[in-house]
Amino acid sequence: MHLARFPRVRLAHLPTPLEVAPRLSEMLGLELWIKRDDCTGLAGGGNKTRKLEFLVGAALDDDCDTLVTQGAVQSNHVRQTAAAAAACGLNCEVILEERTGSRAEDYMGNGNVLLDKLFGAAIRFVPRDTDMTAELEKTADDVRERGGRPYVIPGGGSNAIGALGYVDCAREIVVQADEFDLELDRIVCATGSAGTQGGLIAGLAVMGADIPVLGIGVRAPRPKQEEMVFKLATETAVMLGRPEAVSRDQVVADCDYVGEGYGLIDPGVVEALRRAARTDGLLLDPVYTGKAMKGLIALARSGALQGETVVFIHTGGAQGLFGYQSEIGDLF
Structure with missing residues (x-):
């Protein structure tokens, strides 16, 4: 090991x-x-920080410049991914699924979402039951079209x-x-x-x-x-x-x-x-x-x-x- x-x-x-x-x-x-x-x-x-040490390591090893990931609106994984991107000089694109159905102001804008924005992540919200794998692929394609080099991280890392x-x-x-x-x-x-x-x-x-x-x-x-x-x-x-x-x-x-x-x-x-x-x-x-x-x-x-x-x-x-x-x- x-x-x-x-x-x-x-x-x-x-x-x-x-x-x-x-x-x-x-x-x-x-x-x-x-x-x-x-x-x-x-x-x-x-816990996601432990995973991101290896995931971001792989992204840098592949000469990527943008981390792409997804999670529920209040995702702890997304917060830590956004911070890891900032710490390593990378861009970060995230898709947040409205998985619980809550539209409360604090749920949609406070907690982890507030921190995602503070770390500079580009955020896109999608409805509950969206095909998140397809959304990751779409976002990665968008990054490539803009000349970026995406590294896709699955939900939860x-x-x-x-x-x-x-x-x-x-x-x-x-x-x-x-x-x-x-x-x-x-x-x-x-x-x-x-x-x-x-x-x-x-x-x-x-x-x-x-x-x-x-x-x-x-x-x-x-x-x-x-x-x-x-x-x-x-x-x-x-x-x-x-x-x-x-x-x-x-x-x-x-x-x-x-x-x-x-x-x-x-x-x-x-x-x-x-x-x-x-x-x-x-x-x-x-x-x-x-x-x-x-x-x-x-x-x-x-x-x-x-x-x-x-x-x-x-x-x-x-x-x-x-x-x-x-x-x-x-x-x-």
């Missing part, structure tokens, strides 16, 4: 801390550690190149666990576009670290989510020269906590945001870590995680809270 073989741009503050959450641990009846990938630094931090960022995170977690003499029972993360969970699974498998990764789904039903994760983890293992390392039984996603849909808030998410903030001072986001913590709390209360030592991947996204002020501001 020699990651120096791949083009890379150093954008993140690494390694990110691994910190115990003592009051959440007591409340949930387990030993909970937080992998603070909200502290990666770029644009306020978040989730391809095998981007997943290398979470191969590296898997290595960090194992090193830090050894330093703290922690025997980990499992790693828990939000899983959506699959790059974080897929990269972790591939990295742990290639290292031979027998630590299960549980993804808490934020969008797709379990069969679809697990298939996406398995496909990406396998592709990542192939890039690492170990195609046999990943097996289907290593991929587990619990998609019982999606609620009404991607980016939609429910009382369980609000409780998770409140609990994390008021026990251990952790700011979660409403779309990913809020739903992952909602699932973790429910699983702990069911006894499924009793007495375990668990690492929760904090993938960042608190900037998105400001896009949901009109929806959740009065619920605390």
